Amino acid sequence: MWLTLTGLEGWALTNSQPSHGTSRFKMELQVPSLPVLLSSFLVLLIIVRRVFSSKPKHVGPEFPTPSRLPFIGSIHHLIGKLPHHALRDLARKHGNVMKLRLGQVDQIIFSSREGAQQVLKAQDANFAFRPEFTAAKIIAYGQSDIAFSNGEYWRQLRKICVMELLGAKRVKSFVSLRKEQVGRLMSDVSNAAAIGKPINLGERLNELTNSIVVQASFGRRCQQQRKFMETIKEVIKMASGFSVGDLFPSLKVVDVLTGFSTQLIKYHNKLDAILDATIKEHQMTREGDEEEEDLIDVLLRLKDEGNLEVPITFDNIKAVVIDMFAGGTETTANTIEWAMSELMLRPSTLQRAQKEVREAMKDKGYIEETDVPQFSYLHDVVKETLRLHPPFPLLFPRVGQETTEVLGYTIPAGSRLLINVWSLGRDPRYWKEADSFKPERFEEGVNREFKGNDFEFLPFGAGRRMCAGMTFGLTTLELTLSKFLFHFDWAFPKGVKAEDIDMSESFGASASRKVNLLLVPSLRYPFPTLD
Ligand code: HEM
Known part of the structure; x- marks a missing residue:
């Protein structure tokens, strides 16, 4: 041998x-x-x-798994409850990592900060991918938007977001747009105050954030703003949650038979026609000044410069613009409405927040964007609101690329993952008096921020797929809230008491109030008409 x-x-x-x-x-x-x-x-x-090999040597323990029924799997556990509530209740019974079969698809749910840290940070590269969804494919041009695309193409869009679309410099460039739109809302509130009329805060705040995003994206040139916004609203309503085909991939045809896909295609075509016309208009009237660019101008410039590693098409531009609306309107409006609701239920907290802005601004008599960073208690009010009411309670779903191990469990490649950030924000293991609205908690002990490093507090997510529009959203949010508190006193409509206020959430793409908040303003500090 x-x-x-x-x-x-x-x-x-x-x-x-x-x-x-x-x-x-x-x-x-x-x-x-x-x-x-x-x-x-x-x-x-x-x-x-x-x-x-990165693959684990053993398969690890079995996942805790809530009971299943034939065909539907564990869907029955979610019926009649909001998904993040139902998943929190199940996690209390089955643990911080559990596997749910929803229809034909397994979802792994994480409900601890250790799990969130592993998925969103330590193993971010493996989990920074989104699964496919019928609605996102139809509406967002084959999932070529920022929120649902993947790989090299997504990496490039993310870079464009940071450098060009939603970075601090671009957000600042919209200062006069926000001043005008927030000023318009204040003036409407002031008119209501003059006659003692209640304001529907949810409605008015959604109008505000819509107009800001429309004008930031389209400039002042879009002729069909209203039609665009109405269609987007319908789409968001339809696209919230899973379609039959998402949960039962072998039954995708049901989405066609029920008319779900057909209806989405109709909406898509409507949006497409408006976006096409808007882009054409932009191409004809583009001016050279980058300072004055709206988001479509920026995307057209990048497309035409031809320096992108993955060239972008007109469809890609349209998909990105749709994301701005889907991600940037309800989220911000809902958070302001929740903040006002919580403050109205706690008069001493409301008074403290008002005192802060009024003492700082009483001589000046009005608030500008540059004044806002000094309102530290107001910032804590916003943090506390987002702790209790994160607009996306389960973030956006992730999918793992390679088989790996998280907290001792083997996560096979292709697994779908959800992080219940709503339950993390209300978990008594991490927060004292977890269900109480107490902004001052952020003044005590370790200060926690929502920048993606404190894994029990993730309203914007964390890691590579963290919210791309945080600065954009917070700027509008804090400016509007500070002006509400500075200029007006607020009361419930006649006959309504604090205990009558329904604080439940609606079922939808983002966790909004089930019932819009109606409040009666009274003017405390008039503001200059230009403000
Ligand atoms: C209070 C305001 C907002 C909150 C709380 C919020 C929260 C979130 C969350 C939780 C995600 C998913 C993160 C993940 O899956 O890990 C997200 C993604 C995203 N958000 Fe926001 N958002 C807000 C405002 C905005 C605004 C104003 C815009 C744009 C104008 C925006 C654009 C986006 C985009 C493009 C993504 C997708 C990021 C990606 O997948 O790479 N968001 N946001």
Whole structure:
């Protein structure tokens, strides 16, 4: 079996028998025959792969799994409850990591900060992917938007967001747009105050954030703003949650039979026509000044410059614009409405927040964007609101690329993951008096921020897929809230008491109030008409 080569220095030195009475060493090198060599090499390769492979060596413990019914899996556990509430209740019973079969699709749910840290930070590269959804495919041009695309293309869009679309410099460039739109809302509130009329805060705030996003994206040139917004609203309503085809991939045809896909295609075509016309209009009237650009101008410029690693098409531009509306309107409006609701239920907290802005601004008499960073209690009010009412309670779904291990469990490649950030924000393991609205908690002990490093507090998510519009959203949010508190006193409509206020959430894409908040303003500090 072994070949012996004499006279070569090598692997094995053997002491050969002395001959002719003289003692001498003969050097022999023993190397294996070719087949043995090959098979040894293969065995070695397998061992090395096993040792260094990222795949776990064992399958780990079984996932805790709530009971299943034939065909629907665990869907029955979610019926009649908001998904994040139902998943919190199930996690209390089954643990911080559990696997739910929803229809034909397994979802792994994480409900601890350790799980969130692993998925969103430590193993972010593996989990920074989105699964496919019927609605996102139809509406967002084959999921070529920012929120649902993947891979190199998504990485490029993210870069464009940071550098061009939603970075601090671009957000600042919209200062006069916000001033005008927020000023218009304040003036409407002031008119209502003059006649003691209640304001529907939810409605008015949605109008505000819609107009800001429309004008930031389209400039002042869009002729069909209202039609666009109405259609987007319908789409968001339809696209919230899963379609039959998302939960039962083998039954995708049901989405067609029920008219779900057809209706979405109709909406898509409507949006497409408006976006096409808007883009054409932009192409005809584009001016050179980058400071004055709206988001469509920016995207058209990047497309035309041709320096992008993955060239973008008109459809890609339209998909990105749709994201601005889907991600940037309800989220901000809902948070302001929740903040006002919580403050109205706690008069001492409301008074403290008002005192802060009024003492700081009473001489100036009005608030500008540059004044807002000094309102630290107001910032804590916003944080506390987002802790209790994160607009996306389960973030956006993730899908793992490779089989890996998280907290001892094997997560097979292709698994879908959800993080229940709503339950993390209300978890008594991490928060004292977890269900109470207490902004001052952020002044005590370790200050926690929502920048994606405190994994029990993730209203914007964390890691590579964290919200791309945080600065954009917070700027409008804090400016509007500070003006509400500075200029007006607020009361419930006649006959309504604090205990009558329904604080439940609606079922939808983002966790909005089930019932819009109606409040009666009274003017405390009039503002200059230009403000
Ligand atoms: C209070 C305001 C907002 C909150 C709380 C919020 C929250 C979130 C959350 C939780 C995600 C998903 C993160 C994940 O899956 O890990 C997200 C993604 C995103 N948000 Fe926001 N958002 C807000 C405002 C905005 C605004 C104003 C815009 C744009 C104008 C925006 C654009 C986006 C985009 C493009 C994504 C997708 C990011 C990606 O997948 O790479 N958001 N947001």
